Amino acid sequence: MxxxxxxxxxxxxxxxxxxxxxxxxxxxxxxxxxxxxxxxxxxxxxxxxxxxxxxxxxxxxxxxxxxxxxxxxxxxxxxxxxxxxxxxxxxxxxxxxxxxxxxxxxxxxxxxxxxxxxxxxxxxxxxxxxGLRPSELRAIENHARLFRLVGQLPEAQRQVVHQRFVDQRSIREIAGRLGKTEGAIKQLQLRALERLRAQMESGHA
Amino acid sequence: MPKRPLSEQVDEAVQAMLVSLRPRPERDPSPSLAVLVPIAQVLRDLPRESFRIALKSDLQRRTSMNEAVAPSPERSLHYMRPGFTSITPYILVAGGTRFVEFLKAAFNGVERLRVPAPDGTIMHAEVAVGNGMIELGDANDQYPATPVTLHHYVDDADATYTRALQAGATSIYPPTDDHPSGDRWGAIQDQFGNRWYIATPKGWTPGPKGLRSIQPYLHLRDAHKMIPFLESAFSAEALGVHKSPEGHVLHATIRIGNATLEIDEAHGEFQPMPCYLHIYVPDTDALYAQALRAGATSVEAPTNKPYGDRAAGVKDPFGNSWFIATYLGK
Structure with a gap:
């Protein structure tokens, strides 16, 4: 690692x-x-x-x-x-x-x-x-790696990412569904993005 | 102005990104924001877990049972019909056939579907305009015409404005650069009573995955009351609300799913035009119940439709009708 x-x-x-x-x-x-x-x-x-x-x-x-x-x-x-x-x-x-x-x-x-x-x-x-250019292939590999990393997020962060980006739910709705405050959901969203970014940077897959 | 927390800045960027809008420029941007935005952009394409699992079991069933190539009926589907976004205007119009011709001539519309009624009028039609969709049907005694106001984003507002006039529309005002939005912006009225704001957005790109070409624009009396209603009824999210010192909504963009609509306070000749809107949602039954709790009235309880949607209807307190639908597959 x-x-x-x-x-x-x-x-x-x-x-x-x-x-x-x-x-x-x-x-x-x-x-x-x-x-x-x-x-x-x-x-x-x-x-x-x-x-x-x-x-x-x-x-x-x-x-x-x-x-x-x-x-x-x-x-x-x-x-x-x-x-x-x-x-x-x-x-x-x-x-x-x-x-x-x-x-x-x-x-x-x-x-x-x-x-x-x-x-x-x-x-x-x-x-x-x-035909795929090398730059496109690299982009695809990066996207795929990011998608896999989402699956490894802590459960609450993973749920927020899926509800926000896949289900396109509002912060308020996610807060209601997960029984947390809107501020807490925004924090989880931020932590998830920061963690994903750090992992992408470190090349840790 | 004190610096806003990073979680707020990131969320505003995410909100805008979900509908391909450009986020408001940050007054005092955190350097941490810029590095997170590309991650969020890619996450818009994150696959659904239920799809990943359903496809795997589909493939496994096929290998274990040597099934035919046809995909299994239980395959879980995305809730939006292909080609549609979360919000589509549904226009009842006198002279549906001529209206389709107008959409083709003025806006390069592409007819996707036409279901004729026995008398030759249009029962239902779908016309793609840019990366958006317009649904329409011929008006009749039971369902009179409901003209709408639409915001149409294009690459070249002047050229589109000219084509619309050539196709028979009348000018409300020609495109100018002095609109408060900063966009190049003109307005026309078509022969069917619909109003079109034709705009070239500045600072973001319309395109196959970009800004929605067609956005309903609702002029409302007491528009500020519409925002909490849409939030509680349809889980909408207000992306940008600009109010006058007296509290009137000068302009607000409201997101539902992956699309937006715009509202403002009715003024001058721009008065309320109650219309029909078609929204795709993950769970029609849940959203129908939610809308009624928020103060909408029922038009039709959820049922499975022969065209493969589960759908319901409600009316909002402003007189607009909403078709709520979930795509169930063919």
Missing amino acids: KATQRPGRKAALPEGGPLQKAGSAEQADERALVEAAQTDPAKFGALYEMHFERVYAFIASRVRDRATAEDVTSDVFHKALANLTRFEWRGVSFAAWLLRIAANAVVDQAKRVAREFPSPEDPAELVADP
């Missing part, structure tokens, strides 16, 4: 984190998980746990609303499960394979909407190549 802040940390990260070339010990583990799931699809759950935040973060950053993000995410994992036996380990990580499915699913979804409801203002990017 490292708590030091190294300014050069970003530059030291391999481009795209675990999304590029296979080789590390972590990826050897992942490879074992993939092969296990290829033999026994019931073991797909472990891969889902490992990659859910990454896939969701990617899709949420590219679609307009939460309902669409959920539809497309669901679609991607169903497709991945259906095509799992076709995945071959040729230097491309499983995460990169999932994100390629996700990128295609996002474009398909946008095309479906554009076909159904053609608009003079449809941006050209709907049909553009979804």
Whole structure:
């Protein structure tokens, strides 16, 4: 567990984190998980746990609303499960394979909407190549890590974050539901953000 | 002015962020604020836990039972219908078909849905305008026309203003830069009696995930009483309230879920126009009961609708009607 802040940390990260070339010990583990799931699809759950935040973060950053993000995410994992036996380990990580499915699913979804409801203002990017730049991959990895860190917050902070940002509830309503004062909820919100920020900074995942 | 606690400053930034508004510039900003804002921004995309769990069990069921590709019916859904935000104006209009044509010509509206009535009028239609939505139906004897006032945020207020006039609207005043909001701001009235404030916001960006293109604007008598009502009835949150020395609301932005509406004290030719508003909420039954406790009157108790929503209706003390809905899936 490292708590030091190294300014050069970003530059030291391999481009795209675990999304590029296979080789590390972590990826050897992942490879074992993939092969296990290829033999026994019931073991797909472990891969889902490992990659859910990454896939969701990617899709949420590219679609307009939460309902669409959920539809497309669901679609991607169903497709991945259906095509799992076709995945071959040729230097491309499983995460990169999932994100390629996700990128295609996002474009398909946008095309479906554009076909159904053609608009003079449809941006050209709907049909553009979804290729991921290293900076985008880093952003996705960071978002996914933040989402996982929320799950590790102290319970009261975690509840406030979910009710505020996911359920979009007002401070007053959250206070009523949790039986605390509005000031206490604002404090919990602040503590949660500070803790998440500190953990993101320290690289402690 | 004494420095406000960091928790207050952060909360104001979060409030604004939930609806993609720019927070009020801090008079004496804490340096700690700036580093927390990017974290809060990403949290807007935080996945729902219930979705994460439902999808996992969905996938597991499929692997264990070798089910077909169709997702299971128990899959939990987000409470908003795709394409909708938390607040959508519902306009009853004489000449629905012509109104849809106007929305297309003036505002690049995109018709998303049209349900015709047997006599050829529009029973229900949905037209996307920018990143917002307008719902409409033809007025009849039972349900007379209810024109509304809407705030329409665009990239170029002058161009949109001109197009609206070409599409048949009349000018109330052309876009100017001297509006108190600082936005470039003009106003028109369409042939159907609706009023549109057309504005180019300064300091934040309209866009697919940005500021809502369509915001209902309610001119109210005793507008200050609307704020506590909306807070207690619909769990709304006031984002910015500007009052005159006499206590009149000059302008207030009110958030419900991920969208906003604006209110002010009725004045001059801008008098109350009671209207219909459609809000998506996580739990229709709970919010319906909450609204009645806050002083709303019932129009319709919650029921499951054939189009896949659970919905109810209430009227507020100012005469506006609210459709409260939760998306249940198709």
